Amino acid sequence: METLLQQVINGFSLGSVYALIAVGYSLVYSILLFSNFAHGGFLVIGGYICYYTLAAVGNNIWVASLLAFLGAGVSAVLVERGAYKPIRERTNVTLYLLIASMGMSIVIENIFVVTVGGRFRALPPVIPMTPVSVFGLATTSAFDILSLVMAMIFLAGLQVFLSTTKWGLAIRAASYDLKTAGLMGVNVNKLISIVFFVAGLLAAVGGIFLSVRYTLYPQLGLITIKAFVAAVIGGLGSLPGAVVGSLILGLAEMLTAGFISSQMRDIVVFGMLVLTLLWRPTGLFGKHISEKV
Amino acid sequence: MRKILVLALLGVFAVMGLAAAAAAEDVIKIGHLAALTGDWAAYGQTEVNSAKLAVEEINAKGGVLGKKLQLVPYDFRTRPEDAVNAFRRMAENDKVVAVIGANGSGINIATAPLADKYKVPQIGTVSTNLLVTVDEKGVLHPYMFRICFTDPYQGQLIAAFSAQELKKMTAAVLWDVGSDYAQGLREFFMKYYDQYGGKVVADLGFRAGTDVDFRAQLTTIRDSKAEVLVLPNMGKEMALIMKQARELGMKDIIFVGGDGYGEFMWEIAGDAMEGSYWINHVAPEDPAMADFFKDYLKTYNDECKEFTNGVLAYDSIYWLADAITRAGKVDSTAIKDALENTVNVKLHHATMSIDPATHNPMNKTGVVLIAKDGRGQFFTKIQPE
Structure with a gap:
């Protein structure tokens, strides 16, 4: 029982970090209908900005986080302007965007490899990692609780932004139909920039938590593959789906590794992806295809 | 002329x-x-x-x-x-x-x-x-x-060190299933630890390069009540494992590894490195x-x-x-x-x-390093019986 509780806590803490990344994926997907594989790159950008700011300003996590959020958000907008906009202006085929995003993910990774090198970097202990006992039954670290809380705060903030602001309304409208939203007077290019900025910002939040926990290196963005799987399981384009899918995935990974076999972990994760695609291709919370077409 | x-x-x-x-x-x-x-x-x-x-x-x-x-x-x-x-x-x-x-x-x-x-x-x-x-x-x-x-012989040294020097008789192994090196060390460790009277209470794997979170395995290891955690691997995963183990409150388990020790691990694991033991060929402080x-x-x-x-x-x-x-x-x-x-x-x-059959050194003395005060230091030499 204690073990089960411990593994469930482990699973939620892993899932909450997946959620931050998966939500960014889903947000972009809901507007432009393509999976932005460069998303992992924004995460790495956020991580490195945080790392170097911490070194420069003396372990002030607030300044470092703020700069990381802004930097990753702006890079996401620049990538969209530079690599995706010329394509989406020329064609409706989202496959080209997908290919461009794969290219950008390799470009970003290698920019870091050649400039700062492939070495593993540890962020200074700006976030407390002390073990915390949960009702005397299980142990987690202060860091895990914090990452879960921060993930919830940012996701709630996103929800508020989408449901109460004018641009939030425009984004929701665009997720139904981008063209019609444009015809209704929404500045589509500005809207897409905002979406990418928000996605980049969320990626930076995930990037900071990931690099504190797992160290920072140029290939850290690869972990977004798991977040992508979570987004698909939850239903690409659906924000609640991305969160639920991430938590399910985090739990499944931990429970498999803990109770079945640690080597079965990835088989279970990708098996779940295949089963979802077979039985419910739009995912748990996915919109019906008829709405999309 | x-x-x-x-x-x-x-x-x-x-x-x-x-x-x-x-x-x-x-x-x-x-x-x-x-x-x-x-x-x-x-x-x-x-x-x-x-x-x-x-x-x-x-x-x-x-x-x-x-x-x-x-x-x-x-x-x-x-x-x-x-x-x-x-x-x-x-x-x-x-x-x-x-x-x-x-x-x-x-x-x-x-x-x-x-x-x-x-x-x-x-x-x-x-x-x-x-x-x-x-x-x-x-x-x-x-x-x-x-x-x-040879590489796998380190596994025997880890077993001898854990059982004879530390006198800890329950151990867990967490090894990289994708590595020949880790596979060899683990096999030798299990064989000899058993011979020296020890008991392997948890034997778990991971994949280097893709896995960064080891808390699921570590929770199982914690429940197995192992006194020693053997890390027969190379690279940063070991540092992450030690760090995550301490975060899970496993403050008494002793980490023992092979020659995979690297100075860079301090940067990742920090204080979690302190008191871990590493087998090596030679040491400058010998x-x-x-x-x-x-x-x-x-x-x-x-x-x-x-x-x-x-x-x-x-x-x-x-x-x-x-x-x-x-x-x-x-x-x-x-x-x-x-x-x-x-x-x-x-x-x-x-x-x-x-050994005339393999031309490998037999029961050769190995050096044990201890991670202390931010660096690897000479601890002792061991020779399995």
Whole structure:
């Protein structure tokens, strides 16, 4: 029982970090209908900005986080302007965007490899990692609780932004139909920039938590593959789906590794992806295809 | 007049020939296959410097069998094809009686057929792969030896250290399922830990490169009540494992690993590294090696950073000198037999015995490092019973 509780806590803490990344994926997907594989790159950008700011300003996590959020958000907008906009202006085929995003993910990774090198970097202990006992039954670290809380705060903030602001309304409208939203007077290019900025910002939040926990290196963005799987399981384009899918995935990974076999972990994760695609291709919370077409 | 000139010339040649023959008999030539240029140049240069030091010391004490040793270094430029050519030249032109080096398994696997063909024994310095002395079918290369212990043998040392030195009888293993190295260490560890009376209570795997979160495995290990966590791996995963274990509140479990220890791990694991133990070939702080490091610094004005290569090349010469003395003659085949029959030969960094069936060192002493105060420090030496 204690073990089960411990593994469930482990699973939620892993899932909450997946959620931050998966939500960014889903947000972009809901507007432009393509999976932005460069998303992992924004995460790495956020991580490195945080790392170097911490070194420069003396372990002030607030300044470092703020700069990381802004930097990753702006890079996401620049990538969209530079690599995706010329394509989406020329064609409706989202496959080209997908290919461009794969290219950008390799470009970003290698920019870091050649400039700062492939070495593993540890962020200074700006976030407390002390073990915390949960009702005397299980142990987690202060860091895990914090990452879960921060993930919830940012996701709630996103929800508020989408449901109460004018641009939030425009984004929701665009997720139904981008063209019609444009015809209704929404500045589509500005809207897409905002979406990418928000996605980049969320990626930076995930990037900071990931690099504190797992160290920072140029290939850290690869972990977004798991977040992508979570987004698909939850239903690409659906924000609640991305969160639920991430938590399910985090739990499944931990429970498999803990109770079945640690080597079965990835088989279970990708098996779940295949089963979802077979039985419910739009995912748990996915919109019906008829709405999309 | 012409006849006299011819005779004189013949005479000169005869004298030169005799002198050459005399010189050839006065020295014992030992080849050294070393990477003096290329990626491994730092290792190779340290090896040659250290081997020269050993040769000078032995010659200063009168040499071996009344003859001086002479080191013949050849650069293999960190390339197996150059190593093969260099070995041919050492055997055919220089007529060396034995070869020491190289410092990498791939190079020695390439030169093994030549050592057998020319019947010139070769001692690998840091060649830890099993295939250096025994081919894929399990057939021994009769002329191939090594002074270092093999990778999987570290598993036995970890078992001996945990059971006999730490006296901890329950252990967990967390190993990289995608690595040959980790697989070998784990297998040997499990086998010998069992023999020493220990019990492996958890045996779990992960995949290096893709896994970064080990809390699921660590929770299982925590529930297994293991006292020791064996990490037979390479790379940053071990640092992440130690860090996450401490975060899960596993404050008493002792980490023991092989030669995968790296200074960079401190940056990742921080204080979680403190008190972990790591098995290695040699250590710069080993009291038995103090004289060597002092002489090295004095002679080359260099602190011998590649100390594993330095110590093993240095002792390779001493081992060879001992084998030639025991052989009683300067003959490659007799030296090979003497190397094969090495039993409890006292070298500087360890006492050597060779298993005639595999040509691997038997029950060789290993060094245990302890991670303390932010660096790896010499803790003790161990030799399994």
